[in-house]
Amino acid sequence: MKQTRLLMGMPITVEIADAPATAADFDAVYDYLTTVDERYSTYKPNSEISRINRGLPRQKWSGEMREVLELCAQTKRQTHGYFDIEHGGQLDPSGLVKGWAIQHAAELLRGYGFANFYIDAGGDIQISGLSARGRPWHIGIRNPFNRTEIIKTIAVRGEGVATSGTSIRGQHVYNPHRPGAALTDILSITVIGPNIYEADRFATAAFAMGRGGIHFIENLHGFEAYMVDNKRMATYTNDFERYVV
Amino acid sequence: MKKLLLSAMVLVSLALYSYQRSHDETTAVKPPVLAAGPSQSKPATNASGTPPADSTPTQPASAYKDGSFTGSLANAYYGYVQVMAIVKGGQLTNVQFLRYPNDHRNSIEINRQAMPYLSQEAIQAQNADVDIVTGATDTSYAFRESLASALAEAKS
Numbered sequence: 252m253k254q255t256r257l258l259m260g261m262p263i264t265v266e267i268a269d270a271p272a273t274a275a276d277f278d279a280v281y282d283y284l285t286t287v288d289e290r291y292s293t294y295k296p297n298s299e300i301s302r303i304n305r306g307l308p309r310q311k312w313s314g315e316m317r318e319v320l321e322l323c324a325q326t327k328r329q330t331h332g333y334f335d336i337e338h339g340g341q342l343d344p345s346g347l348v349k350g351w352a353i354q355h356a357a358e359l360l361r362g363y364g365f366a367n368f369y370i371d372a373g374g375d376i377q378i379s380g381l382s383a384r385g386r387p388w389h390i391g392i393r394n395p396f397n398r399t400e401i402i403k404t405i406a407v408r409g410e411g412v413a414t415s416g417t418s419i420r421g422q423h424v425y426n427p428h429r430p431g432a433a434l435t436d437i438l439s440i441t442v443i444g445p446n447i448y449e450a451d452r453f454a455t456a457a458f459a460m461g462r463g464g465i466h467f468i469e470n471l472h473g474f475e476a477y478m479v480d481n482k483r484m485a486t487y488t489n490d491f492e493r494y495v496v
Numbered sequence: 497m498k499k500l501l502l503s504a505m506v507l508v509s510l511a512l513y514s515y516q517r518s519h520d521e522t523t524a525v526k527p528p529v530l531a532a533g534p535s536q537s538k539p540a541t542n543a544s545g546t547p548p549a550d551s552t553p554t555q556p557a558s559a560y561k562d563g564s565f566t567g568s569l570a571n572a573y574y575g576y577v578q579v580m581a582i583v584k585g586g587q588l589t590n591v592q593f594l595r596y597p598n599d600h601r602n603s604i605e606i607n608r609q610a611m612p613y614l615s616q617e618a619i620q621a622q623n624a625d626v627d628i629v630t631g632a633t634d635t636s637y638a639f640r641e642s643l644a645s646a647l648a649e650a651k652s
Contacts, residue, residue, distance in 0.1 A: 266627075374630040382627055391624050393631025400621035401629065414630045441630055485619050496624070 256281050259288045259349065261373040267360065268367035268383040276363055280356045280370065287352040290315060293343050304341045323347050330456035330467070350413060350451025353377050357447070370447075375413040377447035389496055395438035395479050402485070403441075403477060405494040411447030414439055415458035416479075440464050440478040443494060450474070560586050560650040566594065567646030581646035588647070 253266040254277045265280050290313070292298045299307070299316055312320075323344050326334045336344045353370050357377040360368055367380030369388055382388050387408045391401035395416055405412070416439025440458050444450030453474060457464030465486050468476040475491040560583040567579045578594045 264628075369628060371628050376628055376630060388628060389624070389626045391626035391629045391631075393629055394619060394621060395631065396619075397621070398631070401624045401626060402619045402621060404622065404624040404626055412630050416631070439631060479619055483619050484616055486616050489615070 252277075254281075258284050259292070259372065260294070263373075264369075264371040265356075265360075266369055266371075267365055268381065269365045272365065272368075276360070276365070279359060279363070283356055283359055284352055287348065287355075291319065291344060291348045293341075293345065300342060300344065319344050319348060319351065322351065326452050326456065330453070330460075333459045334452060334456040346455045347448075347452050349373075349375060350411070350448040353451075354411070354446050354448035375411075375447060375451050377411045378407045379409060381408070392441050392477060393439075396483065402479070404496040405443065406496045407443065407494060410443050410445060411450035412441065412443050413447060413451040413454040414441040415454040416440060436461050436480055437464065438479045438481060440468075440476055442468060443475045443491070444471075445473050560588065560647065562586070563650065565646040565649040567643055567649075579643050579646060581643060581650060583650050 252272045253264065255262050255264040257263075258281060263281070263284065265277055267276065288298075289295060290299045293300055293304070295301060299313060303312065303316070320336075320342070323334070323336045326347060327336075334346065336342055336346065349372055353372050353375060354377060356370055357368075357379060360370075361379065365379070367382070369379065370377045374393075376390060378388050378390075387406040390405050390407060390412055392403040392405065392414070394400035394402045416437070437458065440454055442450045442454035442457060444453060453468065453471065454476075457467050457476065457478075460467055462480075465476055465478045465488065468474050469488045475488045475494065477485055477487045477491055479485050562583050562585065565581045565583065567581065569578045580594050581588055
């Protein structure tokens with residue numbers, strides 16, 4: 252059973268391969284994600300994060316908010332400052348909240364007894380168990396140069412997979428007079444981690460690191476990555492191939 | 497052989513360029529509903545604090561006609577996406593999925609040749625039978641494409 256709803260500004264798909272899934276199970280996931288969005292969205296003027304950015308005193312911050320901001324601070328330390336949610340005095344934890352929320356939503360489903368499912372929020376995915384076909388879920392990595400192409404297929408059983416990157420704009424694809432002009436070095440980095448929270452936050456940080464990002468992931472135990480650069484070359488970590496279909 | 501490969505790559509680049517250009521034009525409508533969430537902005541906010549183009553702030557109410565408008569079928573690679581836009585009081589109030597990929601396509605998988613261990617490779621499109629897609633541009637191009645055409649319908 253599979254559902255897609257628009258939330259947090261993107262389609263979020265939940266597929267549960269276990270037979271007894273009901274509409275109420277899906278509702279529970281989407282209701283949870285809605286409450287997260289209402290607290291942490293910087294696009295909602297009355298969200299707690301928006302009120303904090305307008306000066307809500309620290310002693311009035313909720314426990315949930317403190318937890319997320321503490322995780323952001325911890326991630327900043329772990330990524331040598333590359334993961335930073337503060338810009339011009341404003342806090343925007345959305346780079347962490349998405350993975351964190353998917354992770355919690357997946358725990359919710361496990362709590363209901365489901366073992367085989369995935370949650371996909373705009374290409375950031377938490378996998379659990381096997382697909383309805385009884386095989387590991389197959390995830391395609393999209394070509395950053397052409398969204399209609401898949402350049403790699405990986406099979407995962409319980410991990411989280413997140414991609415951070417830019418979409419390449421037409422005028423930047425190829426400039427024969429100034430090769431490489433206006434192109435960033437790295438177009439996308441897909442990270443496989445023990446869960447989506449870990450994969451997402453480190454994908455974000457690794458992308459911000461540019462070329463060094465892949466080395467950062469290589470040095471993280473339990474993470475693999477596939478990075479695509481502006482020369483259409485992919486660089487991948489040592490054990491990435493064990494996921495490749 | 498290398499020259500041949502190089503010219504092929506240039507040709508592909510040019511083809512991609514024109515494709516993306518036309519694609520950009522067709523998806524130029526920025527639906528207000530997309531402004532609701534914080535998500536798609538990880539790299540841009542982290543790198544520079546500048547919001548990405550995708551998360552354009554809410555536009556003022558536009559001249560949409562009230563009613564339900566069906567968007568085009570848009571290819572999301574692993575299936576087709578089609579949405580219906582519901583406009584009330586001149587504003588987009590809801591988007592429903594009429595079609596979302598839920599069938600598993602049977603496609604031919606390319607036999608991977610045994611390769612020496614490498615940490616780098618040239619990217620190459622493959623025929624793949626996948627359940628889910630991850631990627632930098634994933635946040636719903638097909639969705640936006642379908643929605644843009646539904647909104648165009650609402651304007652005319």
